[in-house]
Amino acid sequence: MSANEYWDKQIETLSRAELEKLQLESLKEIVNFAYHNAPHYKRAFDAAKVSPEDIHTLADIAKFPFVDKQTERETQGIGSFLGEMCAVPETDVVFVSASSGSTGVPTLSPFTKTDFDEWQDVESRLFYMAGMRNTDRYVHALNFTLFVGGPDVIGAQNLGALCIWAGTVPSERLLFILKEFKPTIIWTTPSYAWYLGETAKKSGIDPAKDLSINKIIVAGEAGGSIEATRNAIETLWGAQLFDFYGISDIFGACAGMCEAKDGLHIVEDHILVETVDLKTGEPISDGKQGELVLTTLRKHARPMIRFRTGDIGYIDRNTCSCRRTHSRIYITGRKDDMFIVSGVNIFPSDVEYVIRGLDGITGEYIIRVSDKNFSAQYAVEVEKQHGSSESDEALAARISNALKTRIGVKPCNVTVLADGALPRATHKAKRLIDERKLNFSI
């Protein structure tokens, strides 16, 4: 592999021992900084009877209390505009993004100038890892309004790509941009990549032949890491798909796929990643599935010490075939979206894996979770592909069996609808409808 395979070869291929040494130095510094500058951390560490001096190894992070979205909401606006998790004066803050706030008050994520510049260098690294070069034309089709993903375009620009700041324009307008300017790379959500490709086809444009997109970056939903979904989008567009993982409380993207497409490399010089048990919060070993907990190692405006992401996944710390030493994370679902049927944990992504892998259906689906006799059950709605001669009953039975094989539990019902009957998601798709009256939260 030649030297220009990496954006920052020195840091990306650092030996594990050196990388962990660097992480430990950064961790000690940031925990100390948070304790002495952010009122929340002072109070929380004192209450848990821990202090920055208790960190001798990376594993010592487990002694410290968690923060989550709720902590952000409760401390925002207290004492100062940016609240008690903020560790710098407002005069040092140059940028804030706001979370989408789908489940409450939007929270602000502040950056100092250094935080912002380092974040964009991380974005350059991830773009480069996905194959972007200065010869590419790049369309940034993410929301620019308050959303942390908006400024990520600067990372592509710093890399030298020709950047088109499209934002979330209507699909006809975006297709016009794709046709006229012939960009090679686009970033959007998996749902929208699928929707846009289908929309193009309906207007007589074959995305694989008539457009010049050869790489699609996706984030915001599980689809990019579900092989069947990835293959379907890649075939539709005649392009390679790379999944990125972002968290609005930290960076637009903090992990991304390399050409091996085997998990997402997380930028470990900036972020310490742990997995913990969903219920007890106890650390669990690498390779085992749990909730991902992230600690920012370099962000000073609002350090995140043990942030519970609500994302479920596992970690592989072995060196990748691309020779990068930074861990790969595998996201398997959102804690909020998981439901339990007959003792089996089911993620919508499991259902999607099956639906997108079967022929005779469009790939669109809705999952309805309900309760009956004090237990949860799930039903699935799908669309039969236009022109299919298979009976609805035969198709429903085939889907039901495929779900049983993959997940272990049959759906209580499979409803077969006509092609086009389900709403097309233009951005973040809401495919799980929870109709339970009982609280099954974990």
Ligand SMILES: [Zn+2]
């Ligand atoms: Zn790799």
